[in-house]
Amino acid sequence: MAVELCLLLLLFCGSTISEVQPIYKPPPGTLDFGFVPSKTYDTGAYHEPGAIGILFKIVHAFLYLVQPNTFPQDLIRKLAQQQFGNTQGDYQKPENVVLTLQAIYYEIGFIVSAALGLLFILLLPLVGLCFCMCRCCDNCGGEMHQRQKKNADCQRSCFATFLFVASLIISVGVLCAYAANQHLTNQVRGAKKLVNSNFKDLKIFLNDTPAQIDYLVSQYNTTKDKALSDLNNVGPVLGTRVQEQLGKEVRPALDAALTMAGAIRETKEALENVSVSVEVLQEGTERLHANLTDVKMHLSNTLNDSACNAAQAASTCNIIKNSLEQLNINANFSGLPGVSSQLAKVNDVLKIDLSSLVQKGYAAFNDTPDLVVNQTRNILSAVPYIKSVLESIGSNITTFTRALPVQKILADLMVHLTQTEAYVQDYFPVVEQYDFYRWLGCLILCCMLVLILVFYYLGLLCGTCGYDKHASPTTRGCISNTGGNFLMAGVGFSFLFSWVLMIVVVLTFVTGGNVEKLVCEPFEDKNLFKVLDTPYLLNKHWKNYLAGIIFKNPNVNLTFEKVYSDCKENKGIYTSLHLEHLFNINELLNISMYTEDVAFRIEHIQINLSKIILLDEIGKENLLNFSSSGVDGIDFSAYLTEINKSVTKVDLLSFANDLEARADQLPKGALENALKGHANNIRMIHNQQVVPLEQAMSTLNQSIRLLKRTSSELMVKVKNVISAVNAAQNLINNNASQVIVQETKKYMDTIIGYFEQYTEWVKESISMEVAACKPIANVIDTAVDIFLCSYIADSVNTFWFGLGGSSMFLIPAIIFAVKLSKYYRRMDTEDVYDDTENGNNGYHKEHLYGIHNPVFTSSVEQW
Numbered sequence: 001m002a003v004e005l006c007l008l009l010l011l012f013c014g015s016t017i018s019e020v021q022p023i024y025k026p027p028p029g030t031l032d033f034g035f036v037p038s039k040t041y042d043t044g045a046y047h048e049p050g051a052i053g054i055l056f057k058i059v060h061a062f063l064y065l066v067q068p069n070t071f072p073q074d075l076i077r078k079l080a081q082q083q084f085g086n087t088q089g090d091y092q093k094p095e096n097v098v099l100t101l102q103a104i105y106y107e108i109g110f111i112v113s114a115a116l117g118l119l120f121i122l123l124l125p126l127v128g129l130c131f132c133m134c135r136c137c138d139n140c141g142g143e144m145h146q147r148q149k150k151n152a153d154c155q156r157s158c159f160a161t162f163l164f165v166a167s168l169i170i171s172v173g174v175l176c177a178y179a180a181n182q183h184l185t186n187q188v189r190g191a192k193k194l195v196n197s198n199f200k201d202l203k204i205f206l207n208d209t210p211a212q213i214d215y216l217v218s219q220y221n222t223t224k225d226k227a228l229s230d231l232n233n234v235g236p237v238l239g240t241r242v243q244e245q246l247g248k249e250v251r252p253a254l255d256a257a258l259t260m261a262g263a264i265r266e267t268k269e270a271l272e273n274v275s276v277s278v279e280v281l282q283e284g285t286e287r288l289h290a291n292l293t294d295v296k297m298h299l300s301n302t303l304n305d306s307a308c309n310a311a312q313a314a315s316t317c318n319i320i321k322n323s324l325e326q327l328n329i330n331a332n333f334s335g336l337p338g339v340s341s342q343l344a345k346v347n348d349v350l351k352i353d354l355s356s357l358v359q360k361g362y363a364a365f366n367d368t369p370d371l372v373v374n375q376t377r378n379i380l381s382a383v384p385y386i387k388s389v390l391e392s393i394g395s396n397i398t399t400f401t402r403a404l405p406v407q408k409i410l411a412d413l414m415v416h417l418t419q420t421e422a423y424v425q426d427y428f429p430v431v432e433q434y435d436f437y438r439w440l441g442c443l444i445l446c447c448m449l450v451l452i453l454v455f456y457y458l459g460l461l462c463g464t465c466g467y468d469k470h471a472s473p474t475t476r477g478c479i480s481n482t483g484g485n486f487l488m489a490g491v492g493f494s495f496l497f498s499w500v501l502m503i504v505v506v507l508t509f510v511t512g513g514n515v516e517k518l519v520c521e522p523f524e525d526k527n528l529f530k531v532l533d534t535p536y537l538l539n540k541h542w543k544n545y546l547a548g549i550i551f552k553n554p555n556v557n558l559t560f561e562k563v564y565s566d567c568k569e570n571k572g573i574y575t576s577l578h579l580e581h582l583f584n585i586n587e588l589l590n591i592s593m594y595t596e597d598v599a600f601r602i603e604h605i606q607i608n609l610s611k612i613i614l615l616d617e618i619g620k621e622n623l624l625n626f627s628s629s630g631v632d633g634i635d636f637s638a639y640l641t642e643i644n645k646s647v648t649k650v651d652l653l654s655f656a657n658d659l660e661a662r663a664d665q666l667p668k669g670a671l672e673n674a675l676k677g678h679a680n681n682i683r684m685i686h687n688q689q690v691v692p693l694e695q696a697m698s699t700l701n702q703s704i705r706l707l708k709r710t711s712s713e714l715m716v717k718v719k720n721v722i723s724a725v726n727a728a729q730n731l732i733n734n735n736a737s738q739v740i741v742q743e744t745k746k747y748m749d750t751i752i753g754y755f756e757q758y759t760e761w762v763k764e765s766i767s768m769e770v771a772a773c774k775p776i777a778n779v780i781d782t783a784v785d786i787f788l789c790s791y792i793a794d795s796v797n798t799f800w801f802g803l804g805g806s807s808m809f810l811i812p813a814i815i816f817a818v819k820l821s822k823y824y825r826r827m828d829t830e831d832v833y834d835d836t837e838n839g840n841n842g843y844h845k846e847h848l849y850g851i852h853n854p855v856f857t858s859s860v861e862q863w
Contacts, residue, residue, distance in 0.1 A: 031226060031757045033219045036769045037211050041201040043194070045781035047790040052183050055176055056794045059801045063513055066109035071522040075102050077534045110513055117506035120807070121499045128495025153469065156823040160460060163487075163816035167456045169809045174449045176802030181442040184795035188435045191791065192428055194782060199421045201775050206414050210407065212770055216762060223758040224390045227751050239369030241743045242609075246368070249731055250614065253724035254361050257615055257623070260721050261354035264626050267710050268350055270703040271343040271631070274639075277700035281333040284693045288647070291685050292327045299324055299678050307671040316662050320675070323658075326650035327682075331642045331697075337635055345629035352622045361614035361725075371609060442799060445504060448497040449806050455490030456817060459483045463824035476825070484825030487817040494810045505804040512796040520789035529561035547578075556581050563776075570774035575767045609732050609740075615725045627718040632711035639704045647693045652686035 049056055078099055104111065230237055299320070308317035463486075466479025522528035532538070538545040542554035546563065558578050566576035573579065656679040663675035731739070 031222060031754055031761075033222060033758070033761050036765050037208065037215055038769065039204055039208055041204065041775065043197045043201050043775065043778050043782070045778040045786065047786045049183070049790065049794065052179055052798070055179065055798050055801075059794070059797045060516070062801060063516055063797070066113055066513065067107075067517050068109075069106055071518070071525075071527045072102075072106050073527060073531055075099070075106060076518075076531050077537060079103065080531075080534075080537055081540075107514075110510055114506050114510055117502050117509070117804075120502045121506070124502070124811075125495065125499045131495070132492075152823070156467075156820065159816050159820040159823070160464065163456060163813060163820055164460055166809050166813040166816060167453055167460070170449060170806040170813065171453055173802040173804075173806030173809070174446050174453070177442070177449075177799045177806070178446050178802075180795045180798035180802065181439060181446070183798075184791060185435055185439045187791040187795070188432065191787065194786070195424060195428075198775070198779060198782060199417065199424075201778075202417050203414070205771075205775065206410050206417065209410060209771070216765065216770070219761070220758065223754045227390065227754050228387055230747075230751055230754075236369050236373060238743060238747050239372030241747060242372060242740055243365070243368040245739050245743055246609075246728075246732060247365070249724075250365050250728040253721075253728040254358055254365070254614060256721045256724055257361075257619070258355060258358045260623060260626075260718065261358060263710055264346065264349055264354065266706065267626075267629075267631055268343070268346045270706045270710075271339050271346060273699055273703040274339050274707070275343060277696045277703065278333060278336055278338070280696045281331075281693060281700065284689060284696070285329050285331065285333055285647070288685070288689045288693065289329050291689065292329065292648070295678065295682060295685065296324050296327050299327075299675075302671070302674045302678065305671060305674075307666075307669065310667070313666050313671065316665050320659065320662060323650075323655070326655065327652075328649050329647065330649045331645040331647055333642055336638055336642065339634060342630045342634065346626070346631070349622055349626045349629060352618060354619055354622050357615060357619035357622075364612045365614065368609065368612070371611065445501060445803060448493070448501060449803075452490050452493050452497065452810070452813075455486045455493065456813060459486035459490060459817065459821070459824070462486060463820065467824060480824045484821040484823075487821040487824065491814050491817050491821075494814050498807055498810050501803055501807045505800045505807060508796050508800040509804065512793055512800060515788070515793045516797060519784070520793055523784050523789070526561050526564070529559070529564055533559040533561055547581075550577060551581050553581065563773075564780065567773035567777035570768075570772045572765075572767045572769065573771040573773045576773050576776075612732050614729050614732070620722050620725070623718045623722055627715045631707060632714050634704075634707060634711065636704055636708045639700070643697055643701045643704065647690050647697070652682050652690055656680070656682040656686070 082096060082099060303317050303321050307313060461483065462479050463483025466481075466483060467476075519528065522531070533544070533546075535543040539548060539554075542548035544554050544556060544558055546560055547556035547558040548554035550558065556578060563576050659682070660676055660679040663672045663679070666672045666675070
């Protein structure tokens with residue numbers, strides 16, 4: 001099972017887990033195995049240099065100028081694979097000569113720079129020696145005599161300015177070198193915390209691994225319990241699934257039949273409403289006709305009165321007489337056909353309660369789970385056996401877990417880890433002690449430059465402050481003379497120290513620069529791993545060195561780059577090291593042997609649902625009787641024609657209001673009062689007779705339209721309902737076995753799916769969570785990227801960059817200091833100013849010697 005995979009996996013790996021990864025979350029409705037126990041680790045393999053990082057970037061840019069070529073993968077491979085013998089002839093082979101030239105071409109920047117440094121080392125002491133000897137012979141500025149010139153002040157200022165600028169540049173270089181030196185020491189002192197963090201994480205991993213193993217083992221019980229729970233409830237679960245599947249056709253058919261039963265009841269109510277409404281309308285229109293006839297007769301008698309013959313009333317009376325024909329009924333309901341025969345047939349149909357029959361069908365169909373329960377007892381009888389099989393699997397897992405020497409391996413790893421940590425802790429003070437010696441040596445080198453700078457700055461300070469432009473060279477003050485002596489002292493120490501400084505610069509430049517270009521940069525872009533992954537490079541008999549070490553099979557495609565990348569992404573050691581070549585998950589997680597019994601029991605389920613009757617023949621005959629009730633034979637057009645008419649030809653209220661208005665136009669008297677009385681009588685007829693008739697017409701309209709909708713293609717509708725019921729019944733009687741087989745297979749797949757979920761979860765956990773190898777990448781990053789590159793290489797490169805720049809600017813500083821000291825030091829002789837000499841400059845000619853000044857003569861001042 002999957003637990004065996006986990007245990008064997010951890011047997012072959014000695015790695016660690018660092019960061020918490022989001023674990024596999026099953027989709028809704030499936031098993032939830034929770035979270036694999038893991039802890040948060042402290043190690044963060046990332047270094048932020050801070051403000052000095054700006055210097056590091058400047059040094060990187062300078063190294064790119066020196067060595068702009070890309071990482072020579074092919075050249076390194078060929079050099080590593082090339083066999084150089086001990087005889088001189090091996091080196092003279094054409095292929096070796098070509099490789100040598102290619103290496104020289106790649107290193108040409110470093111070679112030229114180192115050659116310049118060596119030239120500096122060789123020439124500067126020699127030049128210094130010659131310079132000293134030359135000055136001892138009163139040459140090269142050694143003669144304590146200064147010739148007067150017009151631009152002397154300008155030259156002195158320029159030399160002082162140039163020397164000061166050179167001193168500032170040297171000072172900046174010294175500060176850079178000191179900062180790099182101090183940065184390396186600080187990082188070495190702080191490295192202990194990072195080392196301890198790695199050891200702490202490794203210990204956490206070794207202590208946490210057994211808990212992860214136990215958790216993976218324990219989650220088998222979740223799978224087993226869920227499978228047994230479903231098997232114990234096979235009847236309800238499977239019955240519900242079968243019912244849901246059949247219900248896709250059964251329920252719509254029964255719903256249609258139940259809807260038709262409701263339509264029958266609505267049809268009966270509509271027919272009754274039509275019958276009653278027609279009777280009411282026929283009687284009401286006859287009575288209304290009689291009343292309107294009486295009103296017309298009385299109005300006609302009133303209008304025949306002599307009062308209407310008067311000139312003022314004649315026209316009004318004539319208008320009223322002409323409108324009397326409007327007082328008549330408009331709709332005639334006496335000719336509408338009756339619906340008594342249809343109502344009688346529908347009443348006969350309703351003698352059978354179709355709704356009750358449909359409800360019996362619903363009830364029978366809802367008993368499907370109970371039928372399945374009664375017919376799946378053979379499965380329930382097999383549950384104890386299946387349970388024993390599952391228990392035996394769990395027992396085998398536990399036995400196998402105890403048989404594997406995981407605890408012993410973890411204990412041995414813990415012993416080795418503890419010993420390694422003790423070794424590191426014991427030697428860490430030694431490392432700090434040697435780092436102190438290194439720091440002290442680098443500080444001495446910086447102090448050499450500081451000493452030279454002190455002489456230069458003091459010389460500039462004393463010379464500038466003590467200089468008196470009115471004093472002659474032989475009468476210069478003590479402060480000015482001291483400034484010149486400081487400058488010459490700085491020149492002397494420059495010759496003494498510069499070659500020592502340059503030796504250190506060349507050695508650290510060649511070493512640190514190549515480490516940066518050949519290790520740090522290719523490590524960052526993983527080109528270094530590609531070189532290590534070159535077939536037959538580390539072992540001429542192995543194609544893949546890492547695979548040969550781990551699997552003893554160098555043909556396995558396992559590379560340093562892939563392992564590092566996977567560990568960087570915190571993948572499991574199983575995925576990173578391709579441990580499937582040692583332990584195949586797919587073979588060990590084959591659950592078919594454990595599910596054969598379950599599948600065999602479930603696949604032979606036999607369920608018979610023929611007892612379910614959705615709608616018997618009586619109900620079907622009842623539907624057919626309804627379709628032949630004659631409802632669709634009603635003359636709906638005749639009804640709708642009369643319904644759409646108004647009860648009277650004219651609106652009686654409007655007629656009454658108009659009549660009353662015209663009566664007001666007549667002279668006051670009996671005629672006016674009589675017409676207003678007739679208007680009130682017409683209003684009373686409208687309220688008592690027309691309004692009820694309109695209500696009856698509205699009821700008749702609704703009922704007729706409902707009957708029209710119901711009767712539209714009634715026979716087709718009924719046949720469709722019966723066909724749907726017959727199809728659903730046929731599905732239950734004849735095709736239910738196919739549905740049951742499908743649902744049974746789905747049910748079986750669900751049971752087996754629990755085990756598949758477990759195995760997939762174990763695979764996912766092993767690939768991403770169990771023994772996640774991020775700490776391996778952290779250890780490599782800590783050793784190479786942080787310790788070697790960030791701590792050592794960057795600091796060393798910045799140190800030689802500052803020290804080398806300062807050393808190079810010692811040359812112009814020497815020149816300017818020698819030149820400037822001549823203007824500050826007190827001379828033994830000077831040019832004598834002669835007023836009688838011809839010429840505008842007033843100085844002695846070249847052949848004249850300076851007159852000795854016995855007052856200021858000092859042989860000690862000659863250097």
